[in-house]
Amino acid sequence: MSLTAGPDTLAARIDAALPQTQCTRCGYPDCTGYAQAIAAGAAEINQCPPGGAEGIARLARITGRPTLPLDPAFGQEGPRQLAVIDEAWCIGCTLCLDACPTDAILGSNKRMHTVIEAHCTGCELCIPVCPVDCIALEVATPGRSGWQAWSQTQADVARQRYQQHRRRRDAAQREVQEAPAADTRKRSIVEAALARARAATQRAPADKP
Numbered sequence: 001m002s003l004t005a006g007p008d009t010l011a012a013r014i015d016a017a018l019p020q021t022q023c024t025r026c027g028y029p030d031c032t033g034y035a036q037a038i039a040a041g042a043a044e045i046n047q048c049p050p051g052g053a054e055g056i057a058r059l060a061r062i063t064g065r066p067t068l069p070l071d072p073a074f075g076q077e078g079p080r081q082l083a084v085i086d087e088a089w090c091i092g093c094t095l096c097l098d099a100c101p102t103d104a105i106l107g108s109n110k111r112m113h114t115v116i117e118a119h120c121t122g123c124e125l126c127i128p129v130c131p132v133d134c135i136a137l138e139v140a141t142p143g144r145s146g147w148q149a150w151s152q153t154q155a156d157v158a159r160q161r162y163q164q165h166r167r168r169r170d171a172a173q174r175e176v177q178e179a180p181a182a183d184t185r186k187r188s189i190v191e192a193a194l195a196r197a198r199a200a201t202q203r204a205p206a207d208k209p
Helices: 007-016 033-039 052-062 095-099 150-205
Strands: 081-085 137-139
Touching: 007 033, 007 081, 033 052
Parallel strands: none
Antiparallel strands: 081 137
């Protein structure tokens, strides 16, 4: 790896080598943010527990940095986990739907939710948002951790689903932000119409012969 490559190119290569669990355990909001921080020299290559030792080795080869042990401040390497919802206790609050970075939870308001196993990255982000503690983690890959418990294909799919999740979330946020302006325009139109109607009513007697 030539260290003369631009930071954007380097960040893209680093991002492609990350497991794309989007778990935020590295200290950044997503895998892309962590990759950009590594490329900029603001983060070490040993902050990704899901990638484990093999992930660090990958990043060392890409960046030319020495291999380091996983920093325990960011967690421990271990088997990939799977979120499981106790459907008898689920109240359908939808908070976990918003928290899941890959839209791996299926459900609707006040309806029972369930996890789509194939899309769950074991990020654990749904756990703290559940108000009734009905989500637990189960070991999905006993005896296998890091990239032994995950594949490049799974990482690529997780990245695509995360990008779709972000686009949907960003669109929803824009709607919320634009709603007050739209309401203001509607009120202005209605008020103008009412003003014209009142003016017409007031003129009507004077117009009669």
